[in-house]
Amino acid sequence: MELKEKILTYLYYLKEQSIAGLSKSLAKSTPIVTKAINELLEQKIIVDKGLAASTGGRRAALYSLNENLDNFIVSVSIDQFYTSIYLSNLQQEILAEEVDIKLDLTDPTASANILKHLRIFIESHIDAKKVIGIGISMPGFVNSTTGLNNSYTEDNPLHYLKNTLETEFNIPTVIDNDSRCVAWAEKEFGSGINSTHTLVINLNWGVGLGIIINGEIFTGATGFAGEFSHIPLSNTNSLCSCGKRGCLEVEASLKSAIDQTEMSIQQGEYSIYSTLSKTMSNKSDALIEAAKIGDQLVIYHIGKIGYMIGKGISTLLHILNPNKIIISGRGAEIGNILMPQIQNAVNEFSIPRIAKMTKIEISNLHKTAQQKGTTALVVEHYINHILTN
Amino acid sequence: MELKEKILTYLYYLKEQSIAGLSKSLAKSTPIVTKAINELLEQKIIVDKGLAASTGGRRAALYSLNENLDNFIVSVSIDQFYTSIYLSNLQQEILAEEVDIKLDLTDPTASANILKHLRIFIESHIDAKKVIGIGISMPGFVNSTTGLNNSYTEDNPLHYLKNTLETEFNIPTVIDNDSRCVAWAEKEFGSGINSTHTLVINLNWGVGLGIIINGEIFTGATGFAGEFSHIPLSNTNSLCSCGKRGCLEVEASLKSAIDQTEMSIQQGEYSIYSTLSKTMSNKSDALIEAAKIGDQLVIYHIGKIGYMIGKGISTLLHILNPNKIIISGRGAEIGNILMPQIQNAVNEFSIPRIAKMTKIEISNLHKTAQQKGTTALVVEHYINHILTN
DNA sequence: AAAACTTTTTAAAAGTTTTAAAAAGTTATT
DNA sequence: AATAACTTTTTAAAACTTTTAAAAAGTTTT
Known part of the structure; x- marks a missing residue:
């Protein structure tokens, strides 16, 4: 990435920055950053935002992206059952959204449905020429370089989703795994900001992991690192969707809490979940709502997944010794219920000297x-597209 | 590290190299490498070794460290029960050694004993002024920056072993964890040479892990990464030396194979190990020897630790997606017995798509x-000490 | 044996960083 | 309240590195 692109990326994340600040963050010398900033000012891509508050010496001049630039971003967040589409600007603001479109990825029409919704969304909200790119995040073995989702075979349109959207709309498109995107968000916008070694657990229908090492997303040798959900950690030998037994996912995902809750209800136990799941379209939302209301059965089963997540975290702690582990994704909303059980398991399964090195946060x-x-x-x-046109 | 030091380090590892080769490996431009090489030649620290075999064009001039330099290295390899001392030159040759000194680290005199043996070793083999440094590797939570071994409390001399040796001999001394040193060796001299993401399992009395990410030793946020031996993976709930239950180490180390074998013998089963362990001073060696002879009982128990190592490897595969996993340490000698069981467990506990990305080697x-x-x-x-005097 | 191709080495140009000095503030002292 | 001392940013010059181009030294093909 060229220097100007790096500067613009920083300005996107940090909103305003001084030359000295950029120089330090980018590990580039002041003269060269100054030159680039002046050219960007000339091109009206960035603007002068006046002087920063003093920190004890000469006040620094601040720069930010020009708000009048006509450049926008479309993002598509896909999970196992729901897809959301957003239009945002370079000031990190959401300008339009269509959230929680019910869309089961196992359905053969899934790809066509995404395409349909996205076409309507774009047509009704934005001139495609003003969109610098479409971003897609979805579960699975996504290779962001090839743009292919290897969790689906070649006869499934979802395998080629990125290419399909790119050719359909003629807008540059990029795809990555959902948990890696969540991890990236935590690193740039969440509590991972000042942490170089961060693990982000994406608790959702499944349980994903995004690994940040030395401030960068770690993808492993062939892009498959972070397959947390299928490590052999469970004692019950229930069969996992992957075909193996003993996978963490079977006992540590929202799905497993839902399954367990529904099983208990079938066995005659009472829970507000049985009512909520009928009125709410999303089972995860029903579970979370029930937990918030204080439903005992749901809280019990959420505690159980918390304990297993904690056991998984113990493994991660010992192997990777991170600064911070962040519980993110939909499940973060019930963090207060999960946390005590996570802590219990960490205490039980970790060497105290190691466990105390890592902050675990919601x-x-x-x-x-x-x-x-x-x-x-x-x-x-x-x-870079805002530079070239 | 300064350029000249980097060049010398490369020449140490690779024995001879061309300017073009160094330039590529070091990611430094040819002119600057040329200049440094000429200065080093001038100083007689390196020598011209003639031309390399042609690879299709002009033959490259090769350079290597000057064999007449009077610089040597003392290394001390410590494990739970045995310590070995070596004197080597800059051509990677061992000039003197005292191996397998029986020395139990739990013994309060351990530190004094190491010091005593090392003093006699140095006095009888080398002029201390010619030693550029002493290297120590030992098990435990070793912080190589502070030089402290945090596995021992401050009242234990082993906590300060590095400082003790350094002041005693007045020779620069460096210490690191044994498994990290083994991993480094595999990376530079073993089959990890062309692998950027390598995991090295140090199978010995315990079971350690050295992690190499992007060609560098990974130490985690606070230097404790790779605590493989205490992840919660065992089904039997036996108590580990660390105080927890279910640690991998309890079922996946040479110690555990020895314990199991001895228990079987006590229960009346036959094994050549009972004879060997009386004549050989080192139980691990007795176990390995018995296995090589083909002793059924020992092979059975080694197979069991292989299976558990394989289960541990499955966890590592999913989380870190390395190019290669190398089984190293004393246990590598019985690699052929371990391997089938490792493979069994990997097949059982891993997603095939992920497992096939990683080579597992002895x-x-x-x-x-x-x-x-x-x-x-x-x-x-x-x-750098060979530059300054 | 000459031409075409490869690779290393040298030389010049372009670019980057480092160092030093100047400018612009803030805080402490008289 | 004015001055001195201190901080931090910005500018300018010098030192250093890399990139690019050309030359040199081989090897392989025709």
């Missing part, structure tokens, strides 16, 4: 994490 | 890994 981004990360994905890839 | 460095890594540790830290 995300403060909640639902917005995936959207923020997916949008940032576009900025990271296509910010 | 080290070809065997016993020498720790010595090579510990010596390289000195080169990495103190090679």
Whole structure:
């Protein structure tokens, strides 16, 4: 990435910055940053925002992206059952959204449905020429370089989703795994900001992991790092969707809490969940709502997944010794219920000396994490487009 | 590290190299490498070794460290029960050694004993002024920056072993964790040479892990990454030395194979191990020897630790997605017995798509890994000493 | 044996960083 | 309240590195 692109990316994240600040963040010398800033001012891509508050010496001149630039980002956040589409500007503001479109990824029409909704969304909100890129985040073995989702075979349109959207709209498109996008959001906008070694657990229908090492997303040798959900940690030998037994996912995801709750209800136990799940379209939302109301059964089962997440966290702690572990994704909303059980398991399964090195936190981004990360994905890839036209 | 030091380090590892090769490896331009090489030639620190075999064009001039330099390295490889001391030169040759000194680290005199043996060793083999550094590798939470071993409390001399040796001999001294040194050896001298993401399992009395990410040792946020042996993976709830239950180490180390074998023998089963363990001073060696002879009981118990190591490897595969996992340390000698069971467990507990991305190999460095890594540790830290005098 | 191709090495130009000095503030002292 | 001392940013010059181009030294093909 060229220097100007890096500057613009920083200005996107930080909103305003001085030459000295940029120089330090980018590890580039002041003269060269100054030159780039002056050219960007000339091109009216950035604007002067006056002087910063003093920190004890000469006040620094601040610069930010020009708000009048006609450049926008479309992001598509996909999970197992719901898809959301957002239009945002370079000031991190959401200008339009269509959230929680019911869309089951196992349905053969899923790809066509995404396309349909996105077409209507774009047509009704924005001139496609003003969109610098479309970002997609979805579960699975997504290779962001090839743009392919290897969790689906080649006969499934979802395998090629990125290419399909890109050719359909003729807008640069980028795709990545949902948990990596969530991790990126936590790193840039959440409590991962000052942490170089961060693990982000994306608790949702499944349980994903985004790994940040040395301030960068870690993808492993072939892009498959972070497959947390299928490590052999469970004692019950229930069969996982992946075909193996003993996977963490079976006992540590929102799905498993829902399954367990529904099973208990069938066995005659009372829970407000049985009412809520009929009125709310999203089972996860019903579970979370029930927990917030204080439903005992749901809280019990959420506690159980918390304990298993904690056991998984113990493994991660010992192997990776991170500064911080952030519980993010939809499940972050019930963080207060999860946390005590997570802590219990960590105490039980970790060496205290190691466990105390790592802060375990609940995300403060909640639902917005995936959207923020997916949008940032576009900025990271296509910010140069605001330079070239 | 300054350019000249980097060049010398490379020449230590690779023995001879061209300017073009160094330039590429170091990511530094040819002119600047040329200048440094000429200065080093001038100083007689390196020598011209003639031309390389042609690769299709002009033959490259090769350079290597001057063999007449009077610089040597002392390395001390410590494990739970045995310590070995080596003297080596800058051509990677061992000039003197005292191996397998029986020395139990739990013994309060351990530190004094190491000091005593090392004093006699140095006095009888080398002029201390010619030693560029002493390297120590030992088990435990070693912080190589502070030089402290945090596995021992401050009232234990082993906590300060590095400082003790350094002041005693007045030779620059560096210490690191044994598994990290083994991993470094595999990276530089073993089959990890061309792998950027490598995990090295140091199978010994315990079971350690060295993590290499992007070609560098990964230490985590606070230096404690790789605590593989205490992840909660065991089904039997036996108590571990760390105080927790269910640690991998309890079922996946040479100690556990020895314990199990001895227990079986006590229960009346036959094994050549009972004879060997009386004649050989080192139980691990007795176990390995018995396995090589083909002793059924020992092979059975080694197979069991192999299976558990494989289960641990499955966890690592999913989380870190490395190019390669190398089984190293003393246990590498029985790699052929371990391997089928490791593979069994990997097949059982891993997603095939992920498992097939990673090669699992037995080290070809065997016993020498720790010595090579510990010596390289000195080169990495103190090679500059051959420049300054 | 000459031409075409490869790779290393040298030389010049372009670019970047480092260092030093100047400018613009803030805080402490008289 | 004015001055001195201190901080931090910005500008300017010098030092250093890399990039690019050309030359040199081989090897392989025709």
